[in-house]
Amino acid sequence: MADVGAAAGVTSRTVSNVLSGNKPVAPATRDAVMAAVRELGYQMNVTARGLRTGRTGLLTVAVPALRIDYFAELALALVDEAERLGWAVTLQQTQSDRERELAILGGHDRLLSDGLIFQPHALGPADGDLLVSDQPVVLLADHPLHADVDQLVLDNVAIGRAATAHLLGRGRRRVAMVGPNHDPGLSTAGSYRQQGYAEALAEAGLPLRPELVVGAARWTWDGGAQAAQELLASGVEFDGLFCGNDSLALGALHVLQRHGVDVPVDVAVIGVDDTRDAAHSTPALSTVAIDTAGVASRAVGLLVAQIERDDAYAGPTTEVVGHRVVRRSSS
Amino acid sequence: MADVGAAAGVTSRTVSNVLSGNKPVAPATRDAVMAAVRELGYQMNVTARGLRTGRTGLLTVAVPALRIDYFAELALALVDEAERLGWAVTLQQTQSDRERELAILGGHDRLLSDGLIFQPHALGPADGDLLVSDQPVVLLADHPLHADVDQLVLDNVAIGRAATAHLLGRGRRRVAMVGPNHDPGLSTAGSYRQQGYAEALAEAGLPLRPELVVGAARWTWDGGAQAAQELLASGVEFDGLFCGNDSLALGALHVLQRHGVDVPVDVAVIGVDDTRDAAHSTPALSTVAIDTAGVASRAVGLLVAQIERDDAYAGPTTEVVGHRVVRRSSS
DNA sequence: CTGAAAGCGCTTACAG
DNA sequence: CTGAAAGCGCTTACAG
Known part of the structure; x- marks a missing residue:
């Protein structure tokens, strides 16, 4: 210079x-x-500028895995939104590894950036205590963490309830569920959504039949296909199917159809997330849409407000992310 | 400290x-x-460390748009591969904007990082001359650029030829094509793949029928659906359909089926890319698979070799990326 | 509107 | 194996 x-x-x-x-x-x-x-x-030399100004122009987004459609779409929505505001995003995957997630919470394993948007997957509510960070943070989570930071939280019980209630509202009486993950290390959305499923059945005065609930270790297309296989093989009767997410639902849909099951006549199917693929299947998949663009915009907005010490920023809040049932041809 | x-x-x-x-x-x-x-x-303070060591631990990946499946999968493959080698990736979208791409080539609009993997979209071969960068670069492109840097290039003519030849090999004689983009500002893969299409027809002694070629401004599911509509509406007969990429093919597949066209009996369909969705459609989509994981691994490998001044790095090379026809149920 | 100088927080030859 | 000090390349009060 x-x-x-x-x-x-x-x-x-x-x-x-x-x-x-x-x-x-x-x-x-x-x-x-x-x-x-x-x-x-x-x-x-942008690094020197960064040292002097204390700004890198970079935000870090840490998600469990980009191979999971929902997290991929979320991450890309965050990239879009950040770019719109003049920031670039560095992606980091935790692979749902507890140690890695704790390291991120603890502020080790730190990348060059001005702030962090972090979706933990293997952490329980109490782990929030371990959040020690001198950098701005926004948490996206399946349940509130015990930490005094900005959090955008899904109401997974309500999501499970809404999905199940939708199928019941379509006249189904034997609604199966695919998804609960009983891996004790993972506090996934699965158990919360299952709770909502149970609540909806109870509200309708229907019995909870354990044989109608099939776990899925991985919430992928293959996982859904396999779960549907199991359900069909077990011979149990069902006329509705609530899947923990759209990937599972699309895999299940494929298997059901291959076995001559008419969707939605014989079985009505619903997923969660409203990923792009959901609208493209035949029949198009009903789902509980999560407002990913809204989450992205709010998360980046909160983070940038923290970074820039915006006067309008009033301190950490915990907000519930919106969702709504989208009915398509599969139900 | x-x-x-x-x-x-x-x-x-x-x-x-x-x-x-x-x-x-x-x-x-x-x-x-x-x-x-x-x-x-x-x-x-990682920025200070970066200033002192001259390393940030970050790589920049710049692609046209992450909403395009192929680029999203490519970017995520690059993130995976970089992570495996201990690097994090910052994503940047050019929106196929020529000015933005030139700024990246020229080394302005520079993010904090140790190297760049860049897929231009609006640049012609000669624009390579404008590459002025004091940082390590690897180019991914639809055609070689006139620049003395590492380049991984698709052989798009061969890809178009292979896809078309596959349909001809399945006995099709009236093969349509969806995809060419005649936007003069974009040197997309479309025109190269169309050239391959024409060559395959010529080799088989078949006439090139302009009415069988339908453009698509955007290589998306919707673009493919719309092109298929046009093709059907025009009343022209066809028994094979080569789509510029899988997204187009899946959209077209949907429309064909909705109009009672039996795929592959009436019309055999093939796409390009082998995105994840291709294997999940009904019928599963035939495609020309591009070795995205291979591209990612080679690109990151070359970039890191440059950054670390690896002795094994022998200077800029231009390599052709591999592809192969994957036959599934749609053809 | 511009010059001369301090300092951001690290790493690393230079000595011991 | 450790201390004292220089310097990476910027930005920004301090003066004029």
Whole structure:
């Protein structure tokens, strides 16, 4: 930068002012500096700028795994929203590994960035106590964590209840569920959604039949296909199927149809998330839509407000993320 | 860091050595330092470390748009591969905007990172001359750029030829194509794949019928659905359909089926990319698979070799990315 | 509007 | 194995 200044007949301060635009510079000086920049092929050292200003222009987004459609769509929505506000996003996957998630909470394993949006997967509510971070944080979670930070939380019990109630409302009386994950290490949305499922059945005065509930270790298309196989193989009768997410539902849908089950006549199916694929299946998949774009916009908004010490930022809040049933042809 | 040293009875140099692991430190000293770190809740300033070492641990991946399945899968494969080697990835979208792509080539609009993997979309071969970068770069492209850097290039003509030849090999004689994009600003893969299509027809001694070629401005599911509508509405007969990518093919497949067209009996369909959705449609979609994982691994490998000045790195190369026809039920 | 200088928080030769 | 000090390349009060 000093070299550029020398070539333009000014000091590095003026070069800095021209390049950053922080302070006004006389047009002639400005042109001379830009000419020198071009001639010397000067490119600013962004790391040095970052050290000085305390800003990197980067946000970190940490999710369990990008191979899971929901997290991929969430991450990409966050990238879009951040970009709109002039920030770039660095992606980090935890693979639902508890140690890794604790390291992120604890502020170790820190990437170069000004703030963190973190979706834990293997942490319980009490683990929030371990949040020690001197950097701005927004948590996205399946349940509130015991931590004094911004949190956007899904109401998974309500989601499970809404999905199940929808199928009951379509006249189904033997509604099966695919999804609960009893891995003790993972506090997934599965058990909360299962609770909602049970509540909806109870509200309708219907019995909870354990044989209608099939677990799925991984919430993927293959997991859903396998669960549907199991359900069909068991010979148990069912006329409705609530799947923990859309990936499971699409896999299940495929298997049901291959076995000659008419969806929705024989079995009505509903998923959760409203991923892009849901609208494209045949029949198109009913689902409980989670407002991913809304989550992304709110999460980035809160994080940037923290980073920029926005006056309008009133301190940590815990907000519940909205959801709504989207009825399509599968139910 | 000096404070931590004071609390542990050493200087910042020793704290640095303990934290970085660069130099051996006596166990007792080491423990004292770690204790002080914990007690003071010290978290290293990664930006300062970056300025000093000249490394950020970050790679930038710039693609046209993450809403396009192929680029999303490519970007996520790059994230996976980078993570495997201990690097994190910052994502940047160009929206196929020529100015933005030129800014990236020119080294302006630079993010904090040690290297760049860049898939241009609006640049012609000659634009490569504008590549002025003092940072390591790997280009992923639809055609070689005139630049002395590492490039991984698709052979799009061969891909179009292979897809079309596959349909011809299945006995089809009136093969339609969806995809060419005649937007002069975009040097997409479309025109190359169309050239391959034409070559395959010529090799089989079949005429090129312009009425069988339908453009698609956006290579999305909706774009494919719309193109199929047009094709059906035009009343032209066809028994094979080559789509520029899988998203187009899945949209077209949906519309064909909704209009009672039996795939593959009436019309055999093939796409390109082998995105995850291709295997999940009914019927499962035939496609020309691009070795995305291979591209990701090679791209990250080349970039890291440049960054680390690996002795095994022999200077810029241009390599052709592999592809192969995957036959499924749609053809 | 511009110069000369301090300092952001690390790492690393230079000594011991 | 550790201390004292320089320096990475910027930005920004302090002066003028």
